[in-house]
Amino acid sequence: MSNEPGSAETGSPPAPPAQEVSVSRTPSPNKPGPAGSSPPKPSPPKSGSARSSPPRSESGRAAAIDSGANIEVDDAFDDDRDSAIGDAQTTYTSSLASSVLDYPVEYGRRYHAYRSGRYSRPNDEQEMDRLLLIHEIITLAIGGLYLAPIEAEKMTRILDIGTGTGAMTIGDEFPNAEVIGNDLSANLPTFVPGNVKFEVDDVESEWLHDSKFSWIFCRYMAASIFDWPKLVKNIHENLETGGWCEFQDFDLLYYSEDGSLAPDNPLLSWITTLTNAAQSLGRDPNPGSKLEGWVQDAGFGNIVHRRYKIPFGVWPKDPHLKELGAYNYRQLSEGLEGLTLRLYTSVLGWNEEEIYALLAQVRRELNNPRIHALFDLHVVYAQKL
Numbered sequence: 549m550s551n552e553p554g555s556a557e558t559g560s561p562p563a564p565p566a567q568e569v570s571v572s573r574t575p576s577p578n579k580p581g582p583a584g585s586s587p588p589k590p591s592p593p594k595s596g597s598a599r600s601s602p603p604r605s606e607s608g609r610a611a612a613i614d615s616g617a618n619i620e621v622d623d624a625f626d627d628d629r630d631s632a633i634g635d636a637q638t639t640y641t642s643s644l645a646s647s648v649l650d651y652p653v654e655y656g657r658r659y660h661a662y663r664s665g666r667y668s669r670p671n672d673e674q675e676m677d678r679l680l681l682i683h684e685i686i687t688l689a690i691g692g693l694y695l696a697p698i699e700a701e702k703m704t705r706i707l708d709i710g711t712g713t714g715a716m717t718i719g720d721e722f723p724n725a726e727v728i729g730n731d732l733s734a735n736l737p738t739f740v741p742g743n744v745k746f747e748v749d750d751v752e753s754e755w756l757h758d759s760k761f762s763w764i765f766c767r768y769m770a771a772s773i774f775d776w777p778k779l780v781k782n783i784h785e786n787l788e789t790g791g792w793c794e795f796q797d798f799d800l801l802y803y804s805e806d807g808s809l810a811p812d813n814p815l816l817s818w819i820t821t822l823t824n825a826a827q828s829l830g831r832d833p834n835p836g837s838k839l840e841g842w843v844q845d846a847g848f849g850n851i852v853h854r855r856y857k858i859p860f861g862v863w864p865k866d867p868h869l870k871e872l873g874a875y876n877y878r879q880l881s882e883g884l885e886g887l888t889l890r891l892y893t894s895v896l897g898w899n900e901e902e903i904y905a906l907l908a909q910v911r912r913e914l915n916n917p918r919i920h921a922l923f924d925l926h927v928v929y930a931q932k933l
């Protein structure tokens with residue numbers, strides 16, 4: 549099935565506006581997407597205490613599996629030295645908490661602590677605000693939070709991979725489901741719906757969930773994942789039969805359709821260098837267009853693939869694209885430092901002055917009305933048959 553602009557999807561959920569390009573590999577399911585659901589309005593992120601499960605060490609993972617035997621007691625807890633026990637407890641739990649919550653700060657930006665260095669963007673309020681703009685962009689582009697033909701009241705267990713603040717919204721949208729939000733950061737608002745549970749874990753580690761999911765959602769993990777085919781297979785394995793997966797992801801490389809974004813333009817050379825740096829670490833910055841193939845290889849059926857063009861700036865004539873472009877301009881101009889600092893310093897060896905000089909040029913091009921840059925968002929959803 550083609551993925552060319554203008555190609556149409558048959559029997560699929562009703563097509564949003566003209567700029568949307570949709571592709572379907574197999575007949576799409578009968579039920580349309582989240583009928584009439586309007587983009588949920590993000591509430592401002594609040595910092596505060598996290599409701600997270602503690603991180604699990606690899607050996608802890610194995611030990612946590614119930615083998616039928618009683619758990620062996622640590623020697624320090626097996627005698628009558630009460631005060632020693634209290635000390636050991638305090639020391640152990642505070643070092644565990646610090647391994648998740650003591651976020652390192654570099655160049656004035658805050659990063660995740662669990663498996664430190666694994667993910668290259670910050671987890672501070674500024675980045676959370678950018679993610680809310682991304683949420684606005686995606687929900688506006690696709691016409692809701694999701695496209696899979698799932699029935700909210702039938703969802704029992706949902707997993708949101710690399711959730712950021714996303715699990716809150718999903719928890720609200722699916723009040724009957726238990727929602728698990730997975731992330732490397734326990735970077736959560738104080739108020740979360742009661743049906744949401746957070747799991748601080750690397751989604752590329754072995755999955756040890758005790759029961760299967762009815763829907764697994766994976767949004768904006770470009771430049772985060774080392775082994776996409778394995779992740780997609782894991783998702784397949786951990787879904788119940790009849791369950792759905794949904795991926796919403798970008799190809800992060802920018803382009804123009806009218807040649808206005810020339811190869812030597814600083815905006816294009818900045819993002820090309822950035823995506824090459826992510827690629828050199830083995831993290832695919834452009835997973836969007838490959839998702840359909842990975843989903844097919846993992847054994848899913850009823851696969852639907854849609855592509856959406858997301859402009860940077862208000863240059864499009866179409867009012868819907870103009871609005872998308874305005875949000876996208878904002879998220880990029882606010883996110884430039886956060887997107888750039890870690891990869892340009894640690895992978896490419898740039899110093900801060902060099903980075904800020906480059907970002908000044910990038911910002912200038914972003915404000916240049918003659919540059920008509922865009923990138924692609926891909927949505928792929930599919931069913932475990």
Ligand SMILES: C[S@@+](CC[C@H](N)C(=O)[O-])C[C@H]1O[C@@H](n2cnc3c(N)ncnc32)[C@H](O)[C@@H]1O
Binds near residue numbers: 713766
């Ligand atoms: C770009 S943000 C997207 C957040 C959210 N999915 C959204 O759409 O707003 C990527 C998120 O994935 C998390 N992340 C990155 N690598 C991860 C991994 N290996 N395991 C779990 N979470 C990860 C990051 O901490 C971050 O919160």
